[in-house]
Amino acid sequence: MDKHLVLLSFFLSYVLLSLNSCNQQQVRQENPYNFPTQVKVAGDLADRMQLTERRLAGHPFSLRLVTEDIARREDYQRRFEEYEGDVSGRTLGAWSYLSRLTEQRTAKLDSLAEQILSYQTPEGYFGVNQQPEGWDYWGRQIFGHGRLLVGLVEYYRLSHDDRFLQAAKKLGDYLAAGIPGWTTAHQGNPWDENRDPTDFRSQFIKTHYTSVMEGLVLLYEISGEEKYLEAARTVVPLLPEFGVYHSHSYMNTLVGIAKLYLYTGVERDRNLLTDIYWQDIKAQVDQPDGGTCEYFPVNRRTEGCSVTDWLRLNLHMWAVTGEGRYMDEAENIWWNALNFHQTHNGAFGHSVMNARGYEAPYSESWWCCTMHGMFAHAALLKFSAAGAAKHLWVNLYAPLESKVTAAGVPVEIRMHTDYPAEGNISITVFPEHQTEFVLRLRVPEWAQSTYQVQVNGDEIEPEMTRGYAVVRRVWKPGDQVSLRLPIELRVEDGRGNTLSDDERFYDVFTSATIHRGPMLLASDLHYNDALPDTLYLTPEAAVDARPEVQSDHFRYPENHVQLPAWINGRRASVTLVPMAEQTGYGEWADELPTFRRNGEEPIQRVPVRIKFTVKRVGDSIRLPARIAHPGGIPMGRIERP
Numbered sequence: 001m002d003k004h005l006v007l008l009s010f011f012l013s014y015v016l017l018s019l020n021s022c023n024q025q026q027v028r029q030e031n032p033y034n035f036p037t038q039v040k041v042a043g044d045l046a047d048r049m050q051l052t053e054r055r056l057a058g059h060p061f062s063l064r065l066v067t068e069d070i071a072r073r074e075d076y077q078r079r080f081e082e083y084e085g086d087v088s089g090r091t092l093g094a095w096s097y098l099s100r101l102t103e104q105r106t107a108k109l110d111s112l113a114e115q116i117l118s119y120q121t122p123e124g125y126f127g128v129n130q131q132p133e134g135w136d137y138w139g140r141q142i143f144g145h146g147r148l149l150v151g152l153v154e155y156y157r158l159s160h161d162d163r164f165l166q167a168a169k170k171l172g173d174y175l176a177a178g179i180p181g182w183t184t185a186h187q188g189n190p191w192d193e194n195r196d197p198t199d200f201r202s203q204f205i206k207t208h209y210t211s212v213m214e215g216l217v218l219l220y221e222i223s224g225e226e227k228y229l230e231a232a233r234t235v236v237p238l239l240p241e242f243g244v245y246h247s248h249s250y251m252n253t254l255v256g257i258a259k260l261y262l263y264t265g266v267e268r269d270r271n272l273l274t275d276i277y278w279q280d281i282k283a284q285v286d287q288p289d290g291g292t293c294e295y296f297p298v299n300r301r302t303e304g305c306s307v308t309d310w311l312r313l314n315l316h317m318w319a320v321t322g323e324g325r326y327m328d329e330a331e332n333i334w335w336n337a338l339n340f341h342q343t344h345n346g347a348f349g350h351s352v353m354n355a356r357g358y359e360a361p362y363s364e365s366w367w368c369c370t371m372h373g374m375f376a377h378a379a380l381l382k383f384s385a386a387g388a389a390k391h392l393w394v395n396l397y398a399p400l401e402s403k404v405t406a407a408g409v410p411v412e413i414r415m416h417t418d419y420p421a422e423g424n425i426s427i428t429v430f431p432e433h434q435t436e437f438v439l440r441l442r443v444p445e446w447a448q449s450t451y452q453v454q455v456n457g458d459e460i461e462p463e464m465t466r467g468y469a470v471v472r473r474v475w476k477p478g479d480q481v482s483l484r485l486p487i488e489l490r491v492e493d494g495r496g497n498t499l500s501d502d503e504r505f506y507d508v509f510t511s512a513t514i515h516r517g518p519m520l521l522a523s524d525l526h527y528n529d530a531l532p533d534t535l536y537l538t539p540e541a542a543v544d545a546r547p548e549v550q551s552d553h554f555r556y557p558e559n560h561v562q563l564p565a566w567i568n569g570r571r572a573s574v575t576l577v578p579m580a581e582q583t584g585y586g587e588w589a590d591e592l593p594t595f596r597r598n599g600e601e602p603i604q605r606v607p608v609r610i611k612f613t614v615k616r617v618g619d620s621i622r623l624p625a626r627i628a629h630p631g632g633i634p635m636g637r638i639e640r641p
C-alpha cells in the first residue's frame, strides 16, 4: 500500500474514532435521580420484609444449599445448580440491598459473601465453565452469573469491601468479553438466522444472555468504568422481539435497558421500552391485580420473580418517563399480586391463574422467587421517594422515614399513615436548611378528582401534572404536608378503567373488579361458602362490614366489603377481602419437600375470584366521576434497533 494511503487511512481511523467517542460522550449523562440512602419502614411492608428475611435466615436455606450453584460439590446435588450463581447471587444481592437501605445486617449474609468470593476462578467466572457444553448450558451459567454480578455489586455497596468490587469487575470483564461472541463466534448461536425459528429453547435462552444487562449497569455505577456501560449498550440490540419468552428474564433485561437509559439518554432505548410496555406487555398480559404470567405472552402459571420484575419494570418506567401512572401500576402490583404471592412462611412462588382469578395449588420456588421477592421489597423502599436538581418526588405511601437529597440539600422525610386502611397521609419534611424545591406528591388515578392537600394546616389547590400534585415553595425543617386520598368502593372494567356514572357503565358488566383504594377485593372460601359469579351493587352494600377477624396478621378488615350476590341459584351476602390476605393462609412445613433435586410440592390454598359479573340496581352506589385518561404516552410502533 502507498505510504500516503497508509497515513491517510490512519488519519481517517483516528478521525472516525474521535467522532465516535465524542458521540458517545454526548449521550452520557448523570443519573437525574437521588434515591434514599436509608429507609426505616413500619407497618405491613415491614412485617412482610421481616417474614421473607426470616425465611432466608432460617434452616432450610443453609449456606450449603445456597452456594451449591457455584460450589458444584460432587457429593451434593440440588435443583437448578447449573444456573451458576443464581440462588447464591440473588440471595447475596437482595439481602445486601435491603440491609443497606434498612441498616440491618446479619452475620449469615457476611458468611455467605465470604464463601461466594472463594469460588471465583482466575478467569472471572464462578463454578464450572459451562461454555464448552453448548449455548443452552452456557446460557444457564450466564443467567446465573447476571444475578451473581448484581449480588457482588450490592454486597460491595453494603460493605465497602474492595475485594467485592474487584470480584465484580473480574466477573464483569468475563461477561463483557463474551458478548461479541454470542452472535459471531460459533455456528448455531441463539441469534443464528439459520436456526429453526420454532425451536422454543433457542428463543428462550436469548434472554438468559441479555439479562446480564442490569448487573453491567450496576457495575458501572460502583466502578465508574465506562467500558461496562458500553458492554451493556451492545446487549440492547440482542433483545428479541416480544413473543414466547420466560417473562422473568425478558423483563429483567428491560429493567437493565431502563437503568442504562438513565445514563445514556438514548431516545431509541426509551422508545423501545415504551413500545414493549404498552404494545406488548400491557396489551397482552394485563391482569387487574398486577399479576403476570411465567411465560409470555399467555400462560396460566405465575411466579414471584415475574411479578417482582413487572413491579421493578414499572418503577423503572417511572424513572425513565416521570409519569405517575407507572407508579400507580407499581402500587397495584405491590398491594395485590406481590402480596398475594407471598406465603405466610415468607416465601414467594408459583400460582395458577384462571379466567376469573387464581386456583388453589401454590408452590414455593425456593430456587428463585423467595429471594427475588426480597428485591421487590428493596425496590419499593428505594423508589418510595426520589430527589433531583429541583424536585422531591414522594411516590409510595407507608409509615416510613427516609433520607434523600433534593435540590442539593439532604432532606429527611417522615411519613405517618395507615394507608390503605384509610387515606390520610401526613408527611413532614426536614431539609438540612431552608430551601426551595418542587414537592411532587403522587395522586393515584382513582383519587385525582377527590384528593385534598394541606400545607402546615392550610388547604391548597396544587397543580396536577403527570399524576402528581405539585407544590413549589421554600421548605423549612418541620413543614408538614397532609394528603388525603379518599378510599372508596370502586368498580373497574378489569383493565384498569374506572366504571363511573356515565355511558361506560351499563346495568350489567361481565368482567368487573372491585377495589378500595389500591386494594383489589376478592372472594375466597375462607369467608364464603361458595364463590359468587354475580354481585349486586345495591343500597345494602356495606363497606367497612368488619366481620369477625381470626388473626391480626395480614388482615385488612377496614377494606372488607359485603355485597348481595347470586350464588348457586340463591341470593346471599358475600364478603370481599383484599387478595393480599392470602399471605395468612396455607400450611407450610419448615422442612419443605421441595428441597428435592427435582419437582415441587403443590400446597393447597383456596381458590380466589377477582372478576365478577356486576349488576347495578338503581342509582344505589355512587361511583366516582370518570377520569379522563391523560395523554402523553407515545403509542406508535418503532423500529427495533
Ligand SMILES: [Zn+2]
Residues within 6 Å of the ligand: 303, 304, 305, 306, 365, 367, 368, 369, 370, 372
Ligand atoms: Zn421465580
